[in-house]
Amino acid sequence: MxxxxxxxxxxxxxxxxxxxxxxxxxxxxxxxxxxxxxxxxxxxxxxxxxxxxxxxxxxxxxxxxxxxxxxxxxxxEGLDLNSAVYEWNYPRQMLEIRLAEAAGEQDRGKITKDIFSRDFLIExxxxxxxxxxxxxxxxxxxxxxxxxxxxxxxxxxxxxxxxxxxxxxxxxxxxxxxxxxxxxxxxxxxxxxxxxxxxxxxxVDYPNAERELAILERKVPGAPKRLSQEIVRFVQALRNEELFKLPGVAETIDWTRALTFLDKVALDPETIDNTLGVLLKYQDDIAKMQGSEAAAILRQVQQELAGL
Structure with missing residues (x-):
């Protein structure tokens, strides 16, 4: 090639x-x-x-x-030089030593030099x-x-x-x-x-709403515009909550894709509750936001978009 x-x-x-x-x-x-x-x-x-x-x-x-x-x-945790930098191909080195001995090679210095060459180095x-x-x-x-x-x-x-x-x-x-x-x-x-x-x-910080919407337009181009706008504003609001793990851009993209697979064109409380596991990764966070909390954020999001 x-x-x-x-x-x-x-x-x-x-x-x-x-x-x-x-x-x-x-x-x-x-x-x-x-x-x-x-x-x-x-x-x-x-x-x-x-x-x-x-x-x-x-x-x-x-x-x-x-x-x-x-x-x-x-x-x-525990990453060592053998995994990160190099290691010697010990099985192949042992085989080479046995072949050299079988061929009658007696020069140990030459054998050592041969088996510690680049040919036996695993990069x-x-x-x-x-x-x-x-x-x-x-x-x-x-x-x-x-x-x-x-x-x-x-x-x-x-x-x-x-x-x-x-x-x-x-x-x-x-x-x-x-x-x-x-x-x-x-x-x-x-x-x-x-x-x-x-x-x-x-x-690298969380993006603002404008940039996060631009990211969705590139990463999930088939998502309905209204849905993408609601998702971005909902996620931006979630990042102001006291959660164990705030949703990143990767989760925003995954949630948008998931909702498009479900043929959603806008957010609703039931859909949010059923799919929060795509957006949040800890049960305590999901339990905290499901129900009235998520519904309140959604109402706020819809009011903001209606005022635009």
């Missing part, structure tokens, strides 16, 4: 907005500015915000619109991201960094500072050109300042 041609990075903030819009991502000007600067300066972009506000999607859209390879490192996401290709450096997504522990953060300092990885048996492996790095965090814990200093920072 022929390699994709190398695509140029956007030359202005307006070009970044156009690029994201081409991937159906509706960005505000501050986010487009931060992304433009990160691309221009060759620095990682550290995105914090609540779950479901579109942090991960930025990396996906960048990779798609720039025709770059997306390398995703999904973080979790994990961070090492994969240092490999260039014809389309240009890949987009490296380090997703939900706050789920890992501090030792792993410390390891990332070398990668994010010099875009290189030290493999004791092989030496230093350095990227010919830095990857485009997007790091996300849901802020379940604070990330160390040493790592943040290597990045540009942006807080």
């Amino acid at each position: 022929p390699a994709q041609p190398k695509s140029a990075l956007p030359a202005s903030i307006d070009a970044v907005e156009t690029l994201l819009a081409a991937g159906d991502y509706v960005a505000d000007r501050p986010l487009a500015t931060s992304l433009f600067l990160a691309l221009k300066m060759g620095r990682p972009l550290f995105l914090e915000g609540e779950a479901g506000v579109g942090k991960t999607e930025i990396a996906k859209v960048l990779a798609e619109t720039l025709n770059r390879r997306l390398v995703r490192l999904q973080c979790y 994990r996401p961070l090492l994969q991201a240092l490999k260039d290709d014809a389309a240009g450096p890949p987009v490296l997504l380090i997703d939900e960094l706050d789920r890992t522990d501090e030792p792993f953060e410390a390891y990332l300092l070398e990668v994010l500072s010099d875009f290189q990885i030290s493999v004791p048996e092989l030496g230093v492996i350095k990227a010919a050109a830095p990857p485009i790095v997007i790091i996300t965090s849901n802020r379940t814990r604070e990330i160390h300042d040493a790592l943040k200093r290597r990045c540009l920072y942006y807080w």
Whole structure:
């Protein structure tokens, strides 16, 4: 399969907005500015915000619109170097040793050198991201960094500072050109300042009503306009409530799709009660909002739209 041609990075903030819009991502000007600067300066972009506000999607859209390879490192508690960086193919190494012994090879130094070569190295996401290709450096997504522990953060300092990885048996492996790095965090814990200093920072907040409606128009183009307007205003009102987990943009999109599958053209109390599990993910939140609370918000929403 022929390699994709190398695509140029956007030359202005307006070009970044156009690029994201081409991937159906509706960005505000501050986010487009931060992304433009990160691309221009060759620095990682550290995105914090609540779950479901579109942090991960930025990396996906960048990779798609720039025709770059997306390398995703999904973080979790207990993530180690074997899963994130590299590991040796031990079964294959053992097989190679047995074959060498069977062939009468006695030079242990040569055997060791052979089995600790790149041919036996299993590359994990961070090492994969240092490999260039014809389309240009890949987009490296380090997703939900706050789920890992501090030792792993410390390891990332070398990668994010010099875009290189030290493999004791092989030496230093350095990227010919830095990857485009997007790091996300849901802020379940604070990330160390040493790592943040290597990045540009942006807080991805919930969108206002106008931008959230524009997102729905792109993501669920078949939804009735009245329904989309009511959904956006209802979700915006929910975010002012004392809930364990406020609904993100991802939930707004899912709820809109669900209601279009049910052939709804407007919200009604019964439909809201029956489908709150698409929008809210904790039973205590659902129980709090079902019935009179949701109905009161809906009345307020309908009054606001009637006054437009």
